[in-house]
Amino acid sequence: MMTVNWQAKWIWGEGEESPRNEWRCFRKTFDVPAAAEARSGAALRITADSRYVLYVNGTRLGRGPVRSWPFEQSYDTYEVSHLLKYGEENTIAVLVLHFGLSTFYYLRGRGGLLAELNDADGDVIVATDATWLTSRHLGQHPRAPRMSIQQAFSEYVDASAWDSSWKELDYNDAGWSNAIVLGSVGMAPWTTLKPRDIPMLTDETVYPVRVESLAKVRSFHVTTALDVRNALNDGSEEHANGILCTGFVVTSIRANCACSATLGFLQAGGCFRALSLNGEEISQDRIYGTTPERYVDVNLNEGDNLLVIDVSGSLHVGKLQFGIYGEESGELSFASPLEQLADHSASTFFRIGPFDAVITIDHQSARELNWEYPVYMKLLGALKRPEDLERFVDWLSPIDPKYVSEVDVFALSVWRKENVKFAVPAQLQNAIIPNNEAGLVPLFEGYDTEVLFDLGKEYSGYLSFEVEAEAGTVLDWYGFEYMSGEYRQDTFDLDHTLRYVCHEGRQVYETPIRRGFRYLALTVRGATRPVRIYGVTFIQSNYPMAEVGRFECSDTLLNDIWEISRHTTKLCMEDTFVDCPAYEQTFWVGDSRNEALVSNYLYGVQDILKRCLRLVPGSRHQSPLYVNQVPSGWSSVIPNWTFFWAIACAEYYEQTGDEAFAVEMYDHIRFTMEHYLLKIDESGLFNVKGWNLLDWSPIDQPNDGIVTHQNMFLVQTLRVAAQMGRIAKEEESAARFEEAAIRLAHRINECLWSEEKSAYIDCIHTDGRRSDSLSIQTQVVASLTGVVQGERKQIIDAYLVQPPEHFVQIGSPFMSFFYYEALAKLGEVRLILDDIRHHYGTMIRHGATTCWEQYPNFLENRANPDMLTRSHCHAWSSAPAYFLGREVLGVRSLRTGWTEVEIAPVPSGLTWARGSVPHPAGGRIDVSWTADESSKTIQLNVSYPEGMIARIRLPEGYTGSIMETKLGIL
Template sequence: MTLTTWQASWIWGEGEESPRNEWRCFRKSFKVPAGEEGSKGISLRITADSRYVLFVNGTRIGRGPVRSWPFELAYDTYEIGHLLQPGEMNTVAMLVNHFGVSTFYYLRGRGGLLAEVNDSEGHVLAATDATWSTSLHRGHHTRASRASCQQAFAEYVDASLWDSAWTQQAYDAADWTNSVVLGPVGMEPWTALKPRDIPMLTEETIWPVRVESLAKIKSFQVTATIDVRNAWMDGSEEHANRMQFLGYAATLIHSTQAGQATLGFLQSDGCFKALSLNGEWIDSGRIYGSTPERYVDVTLQAGDNLLLIDLSSDIHTGKLQIGLYADEGNVVSFQSPVANRDGQASDWLRIGPFDAVELLDHQHVRELEVEHPVYLEVREKLRKSADIHRFQDWIKPVDIKYVSEVDVFALSVWRKENIRYVVPAQLQNAVIPHAEAAVVPVFEGYDTEVLFDLGKEYSGYLTFEVEADEGVVLDWYGFEYMSGEYRQDMFGLDHTLRYVCQTGRQRYETPIRRGFRYIALTVRGALKPIKLYSVNMIQSNYPVAEVGQFTCSDELLNDIWEISRHTTKLCMEDTFVDCPAYEQVFWVGDSRNEALVSNYLYGVQDILKRCLRLVPGSKHQTPLFADQVPSGWSSVIPNWTFFWAIACTEYYEQTGDEAFAAEMYGHIQFTLQHYLDKIDDRGLFDIKGWNLLDWSPIDQPNDGVVSHQNMFLVHTLRVGARMARISGDQEGATTLDKAAQDLETAVNEHLWDNEKMAYIDCIHADGRRSDVLSMQTQVVASLTGVARGDRKAIIDSYLLSPPSHFVQIGSPFMSFFYYEALAKLGEVGRVLSDIRHHYGTMIRHGATTCWEQYPNFLENRANPDMLTRSHCHAWSSAPAYFLGREVLGVRSLAPGWTEIEVAPVPSGLTWAKGSVPHPAGGRIDVDWTVNESSQTMELHISYPKGIVVHANIPAGYTGIIRETMLELL
């Protein structure tokens, strides 16, 4: 039975409407009718703001909701009858995590839970109302650090303060309160509800493959993380846009004795311009380390030392992460320079902001007032605590909620001492299912670090089981890559977990998704060894079957195909996401390429359909459509919108779904009209925005005419015309075709350089023609058909032999388009050669997933050990697509794959075999072998009956084709 009406009400607890990082628990007990039929067909519908974890009689059965716009919030439905006891009281319980801030996958709403239990006839057994019990999760520390601008918060849980049995039916919730009814279904901000449109995500237990290392360590004695963005810029929780500001932070470093100390600053997003200690501004030459980690050695006087930090910067997340290490025997702490009268203030003062500007579409609304007189006066005259009264009109104690109780990330990545030991055999038990407990040793005066390797990167939920004394601290820190002594610490992402133990044996499962390969456990404050029974990752992704397969005579290509497959799978959550670690964000442009790869691996379509439908929801932010959705960052990358429109057409090609094509056409037509409004007097697309295509020094300014964008717009207008014809709008098709032709003519008139015989990268806003030539622009000119005739022949020659003075391709994402262009030219051998070179480098460095960038890209030049930022990025999974499409040779010739061709391109390989999913079900199996000496091929194909197959031996070969048609059920 599908239920469409609700009798439940939205509920929450007392207090703030949208509290910061609140974990709130809810319970309701109800009686199930007696008899064998009593529990059959009982279902539960649920949604929440922001995320929930659902339990029935103590059994966790789900997490959600899927990301969605608040004005069309998704809800989930679970069959729960098998978990209920007929004739008895039963309990449903929910943990709801309300973020209280906007992220890149969530727009700030307000705290809320909606749930309803129905029997098989639709009768209500339980529905959220004032009788539901609620309590704050008392073990959860709301002051955990922001994870990043893209995500919500890190995690800090004290198990001794909260009974983990709260989800059980027998739990005594007498000290809980009644919920507060907010309103009915349809209230703001959740004005419409939509049933979940994809299956539940998978859950698979992954064990580490080994204990990588054991060490005793010392780190900072004192740490702090301050959310500068939210503490300094009032109202900034409402959005995730970039901001620039002028301001300071001040605190006292209290030292029990005079001596040396080290200050560390570990943030990656600004908030550290300069600092002074006791009125002396520290020369930048004394600051060592490389961005983002910087350190300075200072001399502390006994007693109070005034620390003033100039935070002025351009920020997204906007955190100040600071650590302090002092000489042995010296006790140091941060203390407020002013009296804390109400207990709600922290040890830090906010001075300013003297000016703040929100950046929209990557453009300055106006310039900062960097010569603000009070900002400059503070720098000159704030030298001791007594001077603070001079600036009292600009000073405000930082609310304690913005200051994290500890910076676990800083403690995990910086070590004053790090002494490694041989890993004892018994400690390896921690990675063996059902083995005896592993004993983690303790070292007097030190903390103990145990580092686990999962063997490859995974994405999901960390779980562990330990036996320890109350108060023992377990700090968990996950990261993606290490090589020998080098660890690539994940600055800009705090996905740490601090867990404070209760007494005895205990198990914990985090509700927060993380992605990593390595997980470091640091044991702090233990007086005796702890017992570790298990460390697991619950791998969670969109449910797929491993339909697509590929192997060939080149083992390197086989390894590359496998890392492409694994990367794609990890980046299939409730939408396609860019990466499982740093962001977990549905980037619209990335998903176009990810979808094509997924088509050749898994053949699932619902995930792409929901991705494509989410994009137009951003029109309330911009009619040009946002580049990541649903998001609090109102940002446009024009190419990403173009790729979305192209992906809509490719979805139609994959499925033959004309109704969906017509649905999407209306949105494509809407946004393209707004893009056409940006055509200038020369007939060129000229816009202020994030005019991105590749991580390379190509000339792609955020204001002006960018060639690759103009070329992709030409192609997108033609795609729009095709969608118009599918939808029966011939007039619209004619209009869009003409706009495409006019723009193509303008591109060739203004962006071709006859002397250099190439397309220039851009025309700047001041009219200056770019003197930069890039492979990216030439690739797009060839791929989109903008280059024709003699120009195309010239451009295509560059694709075959890239000129050294052209800017070269800088990311696997851009390589996807390069490979598309080469494949259209029939140059599959060059595609494979490039894949072997670039992806082979990844393999040689131990990659188990595809990197975001190629090594030594521009952002990494300061750190040669850093091969890439993200080590798992699905926009880089191109090989799995091209090996299936070009080497196996399986290509669709008609919408819905009703007609296909199988035309392998050996390109030096002696054999290949594999499978490609058919979108209607089943698969196409291909197995070919060539004999180069005789120039012969044997080609075996099997495929579902009812599709038309054109099988072709490649030119220059003769051979045998064997076909097998499989019957349909």
């Protein structure tokens, strides 16, 4: 790695080291000598904690940095010669978004910015120091709700409180203060800086395809969202682990007059166990709706009404969202129940407790909650008046307002007391047509106006819009993935909202927060004159790659399925592979193994996978077994995900032939595998407490005990470790892993096979009880990993070809990937295609433009028949793009680095197919064929890069011709 002699200093502003959800702006104006114009090569290096948006002379240049461990902080380098004004003043402006807490893609550090501009000779032109000016972004509300436990914050911006020209050279920065120097490069927590190891992500402008609907709506009169998890558990910002706790939230509802009202609790989960109002416990039979929406009708007194909410339970998301609707209430608000006390008057919400709190790791807690804690048991009915709170003063404390959102835009967007639709005027469609006249949003007296945009398919990136409005007009934006007819699948565990308060006149706003969605609801509130929309755009942002892979065949359904698989994979390639662009945006280690194989057949890019694989061992400070998503504040281990990471390391070597990388990764594979072997118990089987997951289905896969599929994948991983050890010339450790694999496979066949049932059982529980259930998943893994041999293999393979009805069936497209791998080994390509048509065809019939996380109505979504899946865009589900290229086109690598490739299509009832597969060394392999099923003849055309050995063969039982073309290479 090149050593950089940084002159820049880490800087920040006054206040907290790690403030919650703070946007901080930095500026530096400087001269560039006129003599420098003759030479290009000026380079700006920059990084920040947590994220930045960079502007040079008012032009947005980039966003970053890529996700990284704080002890290996990544920095970006931009060539900026074309943006500089030589012999004149120039301005660098940076917006830094500091999260102030850990997420699933960020570990809490502290606020900081580091930047340095060098000329072509490497001399410093300008670098961050105490002369830079800084100000908190005064228009950004830091109390916006969390998006989710996986992500940071939603967005609330008041454009009337902040001049958007702060990025420009001629901006008046009076009132800004000088930055504070934190220290030099190498300071904690950023002890090491590493250059960005992938290209900058793309900016692709996308426009909505139509205005889907127009409606006048009414929602709650007052809303809020409380971060109960952080408010009740001090220090929980440092991690993203789950919490079990008992405790209460207390506030007063202030009403101008006595009235009836509806209290609505959205995304209740563990944050809504029970409640009382003015000392009356609300019985469960008065609460209607189903989780995540629960409602209760109450009578409010004039003045203050004491509301006590039991928020005890499992708090991972830990967000309490609720609203109040009162038809005749006049003004409603939340008020402090203790405002007569000066030190408590600033807080409208209080906590009582927690009486008992336990942090959970790996889905395991050290003990159960004490639900019989005396104070907890008697409190709900004991609080009738505010003065009763004094009896619990030892447990009572104000909730810091930073945990209490001023408004919950999500609740306002999804709950509508009234929703009256109108035909969409043709003139309003102008809002989505570039360079056209403005679309006019109509107003309805006494109502808000909702305009719903459809992007045509899901995208992942950054929302931008241009409007003309009066000052104070509120634009509430809410993105979601799926709707069908009148049904909207609202994202109750994800808040993709943006509240934008307009300044007077015409204005443009581009959000710095990444979101993924297809549908975008805009609700206009508080306007007295119509809002003009001059444009709504979306900036699709992903890893840059050419779409080399192609597939088309005689079955149009398979073509549609290939396309949604391709688009899904693209959206889930950010600065790492991610599971989904909406709900989590998280690099799940196990998911990425399958995503990488799909990407190999679509794009052929390797840098993104290499950085993914390198990130994983950084989690060894959390667990020597490596955690299941990185870099993350959730210390959670799924053993299979670690196994898939090691397997992906070997597959990367097979794909590229990068021996140096294989040697580098072997040190890390050896480290974690040695710790995994310590979990082999006295029975000779792998036995671990963890999240022992493979599929979203009712497999008997307890989080403590001997899980069969994990033992089998460990066998395969030990063999991979031996393979990688031999590449690294570590023969002794390689032999040790090989021997361990043999021993473990032997014990699996001795202990986990049921002669009575002629199948492998799912598990052995900690009490020694053998699983009663059988699953197709366990049999798939047995076949795929080669653990099963001989006569047993014939039995197992028959199950794969025709899964018995009494076996637990596959519940996710992720598990289907392994099933298809096993079927491919058996030569059952027709079965793969039939299964793809069945499951993915269901997605297509429901209008899918991306691949779903789950199959319909499975487990999590069974309660709601309209909810077909949780996430509608999930790259662990993109298997068809891999198998259609590998099996139908027949392109398969036979030797490391694809130096030798088999091209052997399998028609499987198709009459023709054509497509391309990227070659990892450059170029592509093109295949087209036409087959006649009745005469068993085929014409096959193939072209490929010169230097690659092609083993071309016709399908078994077919005769025909082969046309072969070798393409020259530069």
